[in-house]
Amino acid sequence: MKSKASAPGKVILFGEHFVVYGVKVILCAINKRITVTAEKIEEHKISIKSNIGDLILEPNKPISEINSPLKPFYYLANKMLQTQNQITGIETTVESDIPLGVGLGSSSACCVAGAAAISRLFTETSKEEILELAIAAEKTIFQNTSGADCTVCTYGGIMEYNKKNGFTKIESESNFHLVIANSNIKHSTESVVAGVKQFKEENEVEFSKLCNDESKLVEDVLKLLKDNNTKELGQKIIQNQEYLERIGVSNEKLRDMIMIGQKSSFGAKITGAGGGGCIFALTDETNLEHSINQFKEKNYDCFSVKIDFKGLILFN
Ligand code: PMV
Numbered sequence: 001m002k003s004k005a006s007a008p009g010k011v012i013l014f015g016e017h018f019v020v021y022g023v024k025v026i027l028c029a030i031n032k033r034i035t036v037t038a039e040k041i042e043e044h045k046i047s048i049k050s051n052i053g054d055l056i057l058e059p060n061k062p063i064s065e066i067n068s069p070l071k072p073f074y075y076l077a078n079k080m081l082q083t084q085n086q087i088t089g090i091e092t093t094v095e096s097d098i099p100l101g102v103g104l105g106s107s108s109a110c111c112v113a114g115a116a117a118i119s120r121l122f123t124e125t126s127k128e129e130i131l132e133l134a135i136a137a138e139k140t141i142f143q144n145t146s147g148a149d150c151t152v153c154t155y156g157g158i159m160e161y162n163k164k165n166g167f168t169k170i171e172s173e174s175n176f177h178l179v180i181a182n183s184n185i186k187h188s189t190e191s192v193v194a195g196v197k198q199f200k201e202e203n204e205v206e207f208s209k210l211c212n213d214e215s216k217l218v219e220d221v222l223k224l225l226k227d228n229n230t231k232e233l234g235q236k237i238i239q240n241q242e243y244l245e246r247i248g249v250s251n252e253k254l255r256d257m258i259m260i261g262q263k264s265s266f267g268a269k270i271t272g273a274g275g276g277g278c279i280f281a282l283t284d285e286t287n288l289e290h291s292i293n294q295f296k297e298k299n300y301d302c303f304s305v306k307i308d309f310k311g312l313i314l315f316n
Contacts, residue, residue, distance in 0.1 A: 004315035005116035006035040007153045008308040009098040010105035011178065011271045011280055014221050014240050017196050017247060018214040019146075019162065021207075026170070026221060027148060028158040029308040030178070034096045034109040038077075038117040041089045046077040050094035059089070063140055069100075072111045072137035076118045079133070084122045092118065101186050103272025108149035111137040112312055120314065127154055127312060142189075156311030158225065160218075172225040174307060176233070178280040179265065179291045181257045181302040185276030192249055192275040199247050210243050217243075234266025234282050241269035249274030257300060264291040 008029040015025035041047070048055045048070045055070040059081050066074055077090040092114065098106040115133035119125040125133070134150045148161040158170040200207040217236055224233045241258060244250060250258075254270055261268025261281030268281040283291050288304060295302040 001121065002037055002039045002316075003117045003120045004035065004037045005113045005120070006033045006313045006315075007109040007112035007116070008033050008105075008156060008311065009109050010149055010152045011180070011278075011305075012103070013158070013271070014236070015214060015218050016270070016272055016274075017193070017244070017249060018211050020193060020196070021200070021211055022163055023211055023214050024160050024162040024218045025148065026158065026160050026218060026225075027152050029152050029156040029311060030104070030180075030305040031308045032098045032104065032303075032305055033308075034094065034098055034106065034113050036073075036095075036110070036113040036117040037093045038114075038121050039091045040086075040121055041091045043089045044087055045089040046074055046081070047089065047091040048073045048077075048094065049092070051096060052100065069107075069141070070094075071140050072107070073114045073118070075137050075140045076111075076114050076133060079136075080118055080122055086122075090118060090121065099182055099278075102182055102184075103187070103189075103277040104180070105149050105153060107141060108134070108138060108153045111135070112150055112153040116312055116314055120316070130154065130312065152311075154312045156307075156309050158307060160222065170222065170225055172228070174225055174228055174230075175284075176230050177283045177285075177288045177304045177306055179261065179283055179288065179295065179302055179304050180271075180278050180280050181261065181295050181300045182278050183253050183257065183276050184301060185251075185253065187273050187276035189273040192273040195275075196247050196249065207247070210246060214240070214243055230282065230284050231266055237267030237269045237282055238262060241267075244270050244274060251275065254279055256298075257295070260294050260298060260300070261291065264294040 013026045019025035111134040116130045131154045135147045152159045258268045265281035265283045
């Protein structure tokens with residue numbers, strides 16, 4: 001018997017970094033996916049096959065001894081074998097069209113699709129149970145995850161999140177396109193977040209003003225999303241990028257990409273931690289192709305996405 005599931009990646013639209021200090025963040029699922037197929041095998045082993053390599057191990061190894069980006073899959077398979085008292089094994093195959101390690105939610109999508117495919121080999125898990133398993137799996141790589149990424153990958157659409165009140169789905173029919181350009185600079189979210197903490201400690205007054213400004217901006221954005229006002233949203237994106245520049249998470253390559261995006265679209269900004277990773281430019285049908293062509297002319301790696309409203313898909 002096989003079990004198959006797929007989950008979308010995500011982008012942070014507004015509020016990254018400031019969310020660490022209590023401001024609301026807005027994120028959305030994107031129509032790039034990870035698909036996981038799981039199968040019971042006779043041999044008592046856990047095997048994970050993916051386009052970034054394979055991991056084949058005996059069950060029951062301490063998770064701290066596993067040094068592989070595929071660790072969440074091992075965690076999930078091992079947990080299911082233990083709780084179901086199984087002496088068989090699990091083989092998992094991962095297919096991805098989300099670039100890895102550049103802030104597009106590839107690891108959350110792996111955890112959500114992996115939790116669904118692996119758990120449903122044994123039992124009819126609900127979306128809520130899958131999300132809980134996925135967050136536990138993601139904690140094997142990011143101990144401090146807020147769970148926001150896994151939540152948006154599970155339910156799809158646009159979501160607001162803050163530390164105090166958790167998640168709320170935003171009802172919006174927004175139909176914009178995002179052109180995502182990848183700097184191909186791998187970033188460590190942890191070290192960029194540490195840099196922002198230092199900026200905050202050295203500039204307490206300015207940082208607190210920036211948090212207030214970002215909070216106001218996010219409230220305006222929530223209205224604009226409901227009204228589907230793409231042009232005004234573009235202005236907010238440009239403004240948000242200025243705040244991100246100020247806290248030092250940009251660099252020359254990202255600025256060059258953002259300039260191309262801002263000239264060819266309604267607005268462009270970093271998405272996620274910065275220091276590398278991706279930027280996005282907000283477009284609609286009138287400027288989508290033009291924007292993509294501008295990035296391609298300068299040899300930047302880019303592609304367009306739309307909001308994914310489906311979230312987790314279970315194939316059986
Ligand atoms: O790089 P990403 O997409 O995982 O985003 C990190 C978002 C931050 O706000 C910078 C950190 C956080 O924990 O929210």
